Every structure is written in C-alpha cells, then in structure tokens.
Amino acid sequence: MINQERVWNRLFELSQFGKQEKGGVTRFSFTDEERKAKDLIAFYMKEADLVVTEDAVGNVIGRKEGRIEGAPAVIIGSHIDSVSQGGIFDGPLGVIAGIEVLQTLYEKEIETDHPIEVIAFTDEEGSRFRFGMIGSRAMAGTLTNEDLQNCDKNGITIAQAMKEAGLDPNKILDAARDPRTIKGYVELHIEQGKVLENNHLSVGVVSGIAGPLWTKWVLTGEAGHAGATPMEIRKDPLIPAADIIQFIETETKKYPNAVATIGQLLVKPGGVNVIPSQVEFTLDLRDINEETRNKIEHTIVAYARKICSEREIEIGISTLQRVTPVPCSKEIHKVIEASCKEIGLEKFELPSGAGHDGMQFKDFCPIGMIFIQSKNGISHNPDEWSSKEDCGKGTTVLYKTVLELTSLRTSLINSTSISNTKEEN
Ligand code: HGY
Ligand code: MN
Ligand code: MN
Numbered sequence: 319m320i321n322q323e324r325v326w327n328r329l330f331e332l333s334q335f336g337k338q339e340k341g342g343v344t345r346f347s348f349t350d351e352e353r354k355a356k357d358l359i360a361f362y363m364k365e366a367d368l369v370v371t372e373d374a375v376g377n378v379i380g381r382k383e384g385r386i387e388g389a390p391a392v393i394i395g396s397h398i399d400s401v402s403q404g405g406i407f408d409g410p411l412g413v414i415a416g417i418e419v420l421q422t423l424y425e426k427e428i429e430t431d432h433p434i435e436v437i438a439f440t441d442e443e444g445s446r447f448r449f450g451m452i453g454s455r456a457m458a459g460t461l462t463n464e465d466l467q468n469c470d471k472n473g474i475t476i477a478q479a480m481k482e483a484g485l486d487p488n489k490i491l492d493a494a495r496d497p498r499t500i501k502g503y504v505e506l507h508i509e510q511g512k513v514l515e516n517n518h519l520s521v522g523v524v525s526g527i528a529g530p531l532w533t534k535w536v537l538t539g540e541a542g543h544a545g546a547t548p549m550e551i552r553k554d555p556l557i558p559a560a561d562i563i564q565f566i567e568t569e570t571k572k573y574p575n576a577v578a579t580i581g582q583l584l585v586k587p588g589g590v591n592v593i594p595s596q597v598e599f600t601l602d603l604r605d606i607n608e609e610t611r612n613k614i615e616h617t618i619v620a621y622a623r624k625i626c627s628e629r630e631i632e633i634g635i636s637t638l639q640r641v642t643p644v645p646c647s648k649e650i651h652k653v654i655e656a657s658c659k660e661i662g663l664e665k666f667e668l669p670s671g672a673g674h675d676g677m678q679f680k681d682f683c684p685i686g687m688i689f690i691q692s693k694n695g696i697s698h699n700p701d702e703w704s705s706k707e708d709c710g711k712g713t714t715v716l717y718k719t720v721l722e723l724t725s726l727r728t729s730l731i732n733s734t735s736i737s738n739t740k741e742e743n
Contacts, residue, residue: 320415320422320717322710328414329709332358332398333406342403342700346470347441347452348376348479355398359413359438366421368436374492375456376440376485382420384433384724390501391433392723393683394419394716395454395675397442404443405508405702407709411690412506413438415713419720430724432501439675446470446479448532448600448638454675458682459494466490468638495682502650502723502730503676503685506716508704512695513668520708521663521715523654524687527670527677528575528604529643531611535562535622538632541587541595552593555631556585559597562622566601569617576605576614577671606643606669644677649730650686650723657718663711672697684730688715 335355336345345351356378363370363380371379381391396412416436423430439457444450449468455461466477466487477487514522537555563580570578582600601618605611619635626633655665668689676685690712693703722728 319426320418320710320713322706322713324421325414325418325709325713326706328362329406329410332410332414336400338403338700340403343400343406344402344404345398345400346446347399348446348483352399353483356438359398359417362414362417363420363436366417367424368417368420373456374485374489375453375461375480376483377453377457377493378438380417380420380436382423382430382434384430386431386726389432390499391435392501392720393435393437393503393679394505394720395437395439395503396505396507397439397453397675399441399443399445401443401445401698403700404698405696405700407508407702407704408510408697409442409507411508411704411709411712415506415709415716418713419717422717428721430721431726432724434720434724442675444532444639447476448534449476450639451641451673451675451678452476453493454678456490456493457495458678459491460678461490461493463487463490497682500679500683502647502683503679504650504654504687504716504719504723505674505676505685506688506690506712507670507672507674508697508702509668509670509689509692510672510695510697510702511692514666514689514691515693515695517666519664519666520691520711521658522666522668522689523651523658524646524670524689525651525667526606526645527643527674527687528577528606528672529608529611529641529677530673531601531603531615531640532638533601533603534636534638535559535599535601536634537597537626538634539595539629540593542593544591544593547593553630554593555597556594558622558625558629558631559599561625562618563599565621566618569614569621570603573605573610573614575607575669576603576610578603578614600638604671604673608643611643641673641677642680644680644685646686647684647730649728650684650719653722653728654686654688654715654719657715657722660718661711661714663715686719688712688719
C-alpha cells in the first residue's frame with residue numbers, strides 16, 4: 319500500500335543537503351543546508367496535499383484534516399537535523415515515512431476521523447548547541463529563554479541563530495500546543511543498536527526511551543613546564559580527569575541498561591611541552607530507569623570531587639540537558655503490535671537507548687515508537703544503514719498504526735507500558 323521506492327528515493331534526495339566529502343551528513347540546526355532540507359520536506363508535504371506551516375521555532379508541520387471537526391490530532395514526528403558526519407536514516411526516515419503515510423491516504427482518498435500532523439522537529443540532536451530537542455520542547459511548552467542561551471562552538475546562542483534564520487526567539491511560546499489538541503504521538507526510527515539484527519527481525523516496538531543526561535566537566539590545575547616541573551609538585555588536571563573517565567566506565571558497567579559516553583575532551587592550552595592548565599569533557603549518561611541513572615551520577619560526582627580535592631584540582635560540573643526516561647503507551651504499543659501481525663511480522667519489544675522527540679510529549683499525550691533494524695547496530699556514523707525492505711516494512715507498520723489511531727474506535731489514555739517498569743539492577 320505505501321510506495322517503498324518513493325520513501326527510499328526521498329531518503330537519498332534529502333541526504334544531499336549537508337553531504338560531507340569525508341563521508342556522512344552534517345546538517346546542524348539553523349544552517350543553510352538544514353533550511354534547504356526543510357524546504358524539500360515542505361515540498362513533499364505539499365505533494366501529499368497537506369497544509370504546511372512552520373511554527374515559531376522552525377518546526378515544519380504538514381496537516382491533514384479529519385472527518386470530526388475539532389478532534390485532537392495524531393502526530394507523526396521525527397527530525398531532519400543530524401550529528402556531525404551522521405547517517406541518512408536517523409531522523410529523516412521518520413519524517414519521510416510520515417509523509418508517505420499521508421501521501422498514501424491522499425492517493426487512496428482515505429479520510430480519517432482524527433486529523434493527522436507530520437512534523438519535522440527543529441534540532442533534535444543537540445549537536446550544534448549541546449542542547450537538543452528544541453522543537454519538541456517548544457511544542458510541549460517547556461522550552462525557556464534560558465535554554466536559548468546555550469551556544470555553539472563559535473559562541474552563537476540558539477536565540478541568535480534563530481534570529482539569523484528569520485525567527486523571533488521572544489515568540490517561542492507561540493509554538494506551544496494545547497494538549498487537548500493532540501490525541502497521541504507515534505514515531506518510526508532506526509534502532510541504532512544491534513538487538514533487532516541479533517534477533518533477525520526487521521521491526522520492533524519500543525517499550526520505553528532511555529533518558530540522556532548531558533553534563534560538562536571542567537577540571538582546573540596549573541600550567542607548567544613539562545621538563546622543569548618535578549612530578550610530585552604538579553597540579554595536572556588531566557591525570558584526575560583520566561582517573562574519573564576510567565571510573566565512569568567501571569561504575570556504569572555495573573548496571574545492565576546504563577551507558578556512559580565521553581564525547582568531547584579538550585585539553586588547554588594544548589602544548590606538547592606544557593602541563594595542562596585545564597581539561598574540559600562532556601559526559602552523556604543514560605538509563606531507562608531514572609533512579610539508576612541518578613545513582614550512577616551521584617557516585618561518579620562524589621568520586622570525582624574526592625580525588626580532585628586530594629590533588630588540589632578545582633572541579634566544576636554543569637548540566638547541559640537532563641531528559642527524563644519515558645515509558646511508551648500500552649495502547650499505542652498494542653496497536654503497533656497488531657499492525658506488525660497484520661503484515662506477518664513477529665511482535666518484538668525493545669527499549670530505546672537513544673533519545674527521541676517523543677520524550678518531550680510525556681506529560682502531553684501517549685507516545686509510541688516503531689524501530690527498524692540497523693545494520694551492525696551502527697548509527698551516528700556514515701556507515702549507518704537500513705535496508706530498503708525494512709524501511710518499507712517500517713513505513714507500512716506506521717501506516718497501519720496511524721490508520722487505527724486516527725479512528726474513533728481507538729481510545730488512548732496516558733498510560734505506561736508494563737515491560738519497562740521492571741527494574742533489572
Ligand atoms: O542522542 C540521542 O540519543 C539522539 O540521537 N538524539
Ligand atoms: Mn541521533
Ligand atoms: Mn534520531
């Protein structure tokens with residue numbers, strides 16, 4: 319029923335914006351390449367006969383009205399911004415598949431009870447400003463002016479970048495939606511892990527989404543001469559930093575669902591023959607259970623403060639973003655499973671280690687996610703890959719799920735799915 323070729327071709331057409339010579343796609347928010355990508359998405363939405371708007375933070379929204387006047391909408395969301403040298407599927411699959419669902423309904427002249435919106439959210443990744451999910455936060459009414467002060471590596475704040483993109487940062491609240499206008503949220507995404515591949519499956523239903531906690535660590539010692547300064551009198555911040563990073567790995571490995579990543583590490587002043595004066599690194603810590611994540615965080619911080627005080631090294635830890643892990647809706651979970659069964663796919667449930675825009679709607683409406691297999695579990699990497707067939711299967715499951723969710727016969731209450739409340743640790 320959906321047009322798999324069209325989904326596939328559009329994924330590659332979109333990937334040209336931000337394509338890197340050295341491989342992969344780099345498409346940060348509020349850049350020219352992202353603007354061109356949004357314009358192409360808007361064009362696809364118009365092809366599907368949608369009313370296309372952009373809200374106060376640049377979310378691109380395509381809407382199809384339903385039969386019932388004033389009924390709340392089902393939202394199909396994802397993002398088209400990327401990490402640096404990322405793949406072509408992370409985000410775009412969900413937006414292009416969402417448009418495909420609506421184009422198919424248009425071509426088959428199928429009306430639904432509830433309206434449907436497909437949304438390309440602004441800056442899900444947080445790659446440019448080290449603060450993400452800007453568009454979905456704004457729609458959930460939780461984006462603040464303080465958030466807009468986060469800046470990129472050139473010191474440009476989100477607010478300034480918005481202005482340069484023709485948006486008014488003072489109007490972010492205009493993007494906030496009334497929860498009564500939204501019935502539910504569903505997203506198709508690549509798994510970005512190896513679970514589906516290890517189980518030889520194309521599609522899975524997401525039980526819950528792990529919450530990323532991003533923190534910035536700054537350790538300050540004293541620069542000195544690499545040759546003339548004896549080891550015992552040095553105040554070298556890099557040594558405790560290395561100790562802390564090793565401790566982070568050891569501590570995190572004690573918890574089966576927890577993951578920790580040091581993605582950025584900066585040594586200043588960075589001279590070969592200079593004892594570092596300062597070290598800055600970022601920590602991305604996640605677990606599907608918030609208590610576990612907090613426990614790991616507190617243990618790491620206590621250890622770090624202890625060894626830094628022993629070495630007379632100053633330590634500063636600041637939070638870049640703290641996203642609560644979110645369980646998915648049982649009802650939507652059931653609808654996705656039934657859709658899988660309808661097309662002969664085995665039902666399979668798995669948690670999401672990656673964060674997604676749907677998390678921002680946790681207090682807003684029930685959320686559901688569909689995963690397709692990632693080859694070798696690789697993502698955030700030019701080698702990110704999913705097969706055309708799996709993209710087609712995922713889009714078909716999304717199509718059937720949306721058809722069911724937009725029918726009056728399916729009622730949704732804000733509930734959590736049973737499976738991700740169990741505590742493994
Ligand atoms: O970082 C993440 O989990 C997602 O790719 N934004
Ligand atoms: Mn991503
Ligand atoms: Mn993503």
